[in-house]
Amino acid sequence: MRRARKRKHNPHIPAHIDQAALPAAVFFDHRDSGVWYTLHRDEGGRQRRQNLAPRSVLLSELHSMMEEREGVDRDSLRHLCKQFHDSVQFKKLRPKTQDDYCYSRDVLLDTPTKLGKDLGDLAVRKFTPALVQRLIDRIADEGTPSKAAHALRYLRRALQWGRNRGFLDQNPALGIEAPKERKQRRLPAPHIMNSLIERARERGQLKRGQAGACPSYLWFVMEIGYLCRLRGIETVTLTDANALEDGVLTNRRKGSRDNVVCWSPRLRSAWDAAKAYRAEVWLKRSMPVSKDPARRPLIVAAHGGHLKKSSLDTAWQRFITTAVEAGLLTTEQRFGLHDLKRRGITDTPGNRADKQEASGHRDESMMDVYDLSVPRVKPSAD
Structure with missing residues (x-):
């Protein structure tokens, strides 16, 4: 209204x-x-x-x-979703979460029902767990289990918000069986990964706007992420304070333990390249340099400020798309920045305990996700 x-x-x-x-x-x-x-x-x-x-x-x-x-039905799911998206609780969510919720909301509201109405026009007080389960199962059976899982997470959150504020008495989305999402545990082949890093190094030297150019920071973001087994957000938030005398102090998220990745010629080369690019950008922009190492980001954007994770994701998608078009890898071989961490953990020498210590994971079960190496063992008898 x-x-x-x-x-x-x-x-x-x-x-x-x-x-x-x-x-x-x-x-x-x-x-x-x-x-x-x-x-x-x-x-x-x-x-x-x-x-x-x-x-x-x-x-x-x-x-x-x-x-x-104006034809607004205060009992409908559409009205509840509008109130939820206008709420302070929704606006406090991270932008990426808000975008995901908006996508899931549109999927749910426009879903047709047997009553001849869209789901968004039905009264939420009449929702039952059986109705929600049939809805999620139908979306999953269409070949989109991930879409169904996202829709369920959003519906559970929105209805709980509405229950707490009197829009409905119970949350019928609680206890619903979530669809099993496809596992995307992609492991880039070493020769493909290395060729893409070299391509990013070469294309990063081209002028911005020139055909085939990519951001100058992309190749050393890939290198450092692979060598230190870091997520993308962990790589772009490194600062000079993370550079110790004997290696790189990681800044892992999601409860993983930090560790120090010892310097190697390859890691030192990528780190120094990042600092050289940063100095060039700061000099060109006449930007002040902080005396505090923790306030000097290692990876900077073309404007000289912190590189946002969303900007890195956009640059990566453009880069990998052009690489597929150039025939350097097939669509099936396509991988994400996060898969460089999986490649790094898999390539870590030693047994599973060594790999877990290097990755910082507290739970040994995470090695089933990140360590895709095949153990080499001796035969049972000579």
């Missing part, structure tokens, strides 16, 4: 009404005993007035009246 534009204070409006929250097209006539009214145009285009309620009406009742006039 539209909100009214900012109005001048009207001293005649009753004190119990918040004038800043009045719905659009609602006005107060203070003559006689006072009445709330709205304006509309008839079929002939002439403006008409319609009285809504006496002066004692509540602000919430005025909103309800206008919603009914």
Whole structure:
């Protein structure tokens, strides 16, 4: 429902009404005993007035009246989702989570039902666990289990928000069986990974905007991520404070243990290249240099500031797409930046315990996800 534009204070409006929250097209006539009214145009285009309620009406009742006039169903899933997305709790979520929730909301609201209505037009108070389970199963059976899993997570969150605020009595999405998502444990082949790193190094030297050019930082982000077994966000948040005398102090997320990755000629070369590119950008931009090593990011964007993870993801997708088009790898061999960490853990020498210590994972079961090497063992007997 539209909100009214900012109005001048009207001293005649009753004190119990918040004038800043009045719905659009609602006005107060203070003559006689006072009445709330709205304006509309008839079929002939002439403006008409319609009285809504006496002066004692509540602000919430005025909103309800206008919603009914505009066809807003306050009991529907569509209305609950709108309220959730307008809430402070939603706005505090990370942008990536908000984007995922918006996508999942659109999937759910536009899902047709046997009643001849979209799911978004049904009353949430009539939702049952069986209905939600059938919905999720149907989306998963269409060959999109990941879409179904995202939709379930969003629906569970939105309905719980609505339950806590009186939109419904119970959350029917709790306890629903989630579809089994496809496991994408991609392991780039060493020769493909190395050729892409070399391609990124060469294309990074081209001028920005030139055909085939890619960001200069891409190759050493790939190198450091692989050699230190880091996620993309962990690589772009490294600073000069992470460079110790004997190696690189990691800054792992998700509860993983930090460790020091000892210097090697290859790691030192990538680290020095990142610092050289940073110095070049800062000199070109005449940017001040902080004396605090923790405030000097190792990886910087072309503007000289911190490189955002979203910018890195965009640059990577463009780079890998052009590499596929150039025939350096097939669509099936395509991999993500995070897969460089899996390649790094798999290539770590030693047994499984050595790999776990190097990766920083606290749970040994994570080696089933990240260590895809094939153990070499002796025969049972000579």
